[in-house]
Amino acid sequence: MSNVKMVEAPEGHEGQGFFATSLDTVIGLARANSIWPLPFATSCCGIEFMATMGSNYDLARFGSERMSFSPRQADLLMVMGTIAKKMGPILKQVYEQMAEPRWVISVGACASSGGIFDTYSVLQGIDRIIPVDVYVPGCPPRPEQIIDGVMKIQELVKNESLRRRNQPEYKALLESYGIE
Numbered sequence: 001m002s003n004v005k006m007v008e009a010p011e012g013h014e015g016q017g018f019f020a021t022s023l024d025t026v027i028g029l030a031r032a033n034s035i036w037p038l039p040f041a042t043s044c045c046g047i048e049f050m051a052t053m054g055s056n057y058d059l060a061r062f063g064s065e066r067m068s069f070s071p072r073q074a075d076l077l078m079v080m081g082t083i084a085k086k087m088g089p090i091l092k093q094v095y096e097q098m099a100e101p102r103w104v105i106s107v108g109a110c111a112s113s114g115g116i117f118d119t120y121s122v123l124q125g126i127d128r129i130i131p132v133d134v135y136v137p138g139c140p141p142r143p144e145q146i147i148d149g150v151m152k153i154q155e156l157v158k159n160e161s162l163r164r165r166n167q168p169e170y171k172a173l174l175e176s177y178g179i180e
């Protein structure tokens with residue numbers, strides 16, 4: 001018996017020799033299973049991410065084995081670790097350099113809220129400078145939690161309308177962060 005699991009077919013109309021579904025669904029399915037993450041790892045949470053990429057947890061199973069260390073080709077920004085206020089503009093610049101559609105995961109307490117570093121030099125959550133789609137709790141989160149976060153992103157990607165990025169609500173969201 002094979003252990004290989006195929007991605008389930010999307011909803012649609014099936015008959016002998018044909019299958020019909022919407023363009024949104026097909027593109028969502030392809031995008032969700034070929035996400036290219038950009039790891040922005042600054043401290044301990046980044047080590048958990050390394051374990052997530054290792055053979056035991058194997059993020060490659062989700063189509064995300066190809067790390068993108070250039071914002072140009074990435075579509076998922078994974079922020080892992082403490083972000084000092086000095087580093088904030090750099091993080092924002094990386095986000096701005098990513099092409100649409102792009103998603104963001106905030107991994108761990110530091111990236112999500114500053115964590116234990118309630119101090120003048122640490123950004124108290126990356127959502128103060130860029131929009132975040134999924135938060136992964138923990139200090140540090142285990143690889144299973146990081147995988148859960150990626151799966152939540154996959155759900156968002158799969159169900160996102162192709163029109164969302166052109167809608168006024170999305171533009172207003174970016175404008176609220178000072179991003180054009």
Ligand code: SF4
Pocket residue numbers: 043044045046080081082108109110111115116138139140141
């Ligand atoms: S949340 Fe905890 S484990 Fe993660 S970077 Fe902060 S201090 Fe380190």
